[in-house]
Amino acid sequence: MSExxxxxxxxxxxxxxxxxxxxxxxxxxxxxxxxxxxxFVLSNGQHDTxxxxxxxxxxxxxxxxxxxxxxxxxxxxxxxxxDR
Numbered sequence: 001m002s003e004x005x006x007x008x009x010x011x012x013x014x015x016x017x018x019x020x021x022x023x024x025x026x027x028x029x030x031x032x033x034x035x036x037x038x039x040f041v042l043s044n045g046q047h048d049t050x051x052x053x054x055x056x057x058x059x060x061x062x063x064x065x066x067x068x069x070x071x072x073x074x075x076x077x078x079x080x081x082x083d084r
Contacts, residue, residue, distance in 0.1 A: 002017055002018060002019055002020065002072075003017070003018045003020075003021075004016070004017050004018075004065055004068050004069065005017075005018065006061055006062075006065050007040050007042065007048070008040070008058060008061070009037055009038070009039040009040040009050070009055065010037065010038075010039035011037050011039075011055075011057075011058075012030075012037060012052065012055035012056055012057055012058060012061070013055055013056060013057075013058050013061035013062075014027060014028075014040065014050055014054060014055050015027060015028040015056060015061045015064050015065060016028075016083075017068060017074070017080075024082070024083050024084040025082075025083050026074070026080050026081065026082050026083060027054060027080060027081060027083060028055075028056045028060075028061065028064055028074075028078055028079065028080050029053055029054055029056070029079050029080060029081050030052065030053055030055065030056050030057075030079065031053055031079060032053060033052040033053045034052065034053075035051075035052050036049050036050060036051045036052055037049065037050060037052055037055065060078075063075065064078050
């Protein structure tokens with residue numbers, strides 16, 4: 001069973017679609033965006049920093065997650081990469 005995860009930071013969100021527990025997954029990207037952003041706080045209190053190209057704007061993240069939940073797949077206009 002696939003799981004959808006979204007980690008929201010100050011300026012963007014990391015959206016992941018995981019292929020079962022511990023399995024490889026996919027994540028949304030915004031290719032070519034330089035730098036990195038911090039402020040991603042995980043449920044265990046860990047503070048993470050992610051490359052900006054591995055995150056998407058928050059509004060886009062909500063649209064992607066809504067589509068995945070509603071239809072079970074990435075939106076056709078979303079950019080994503082496989083983490084395999």
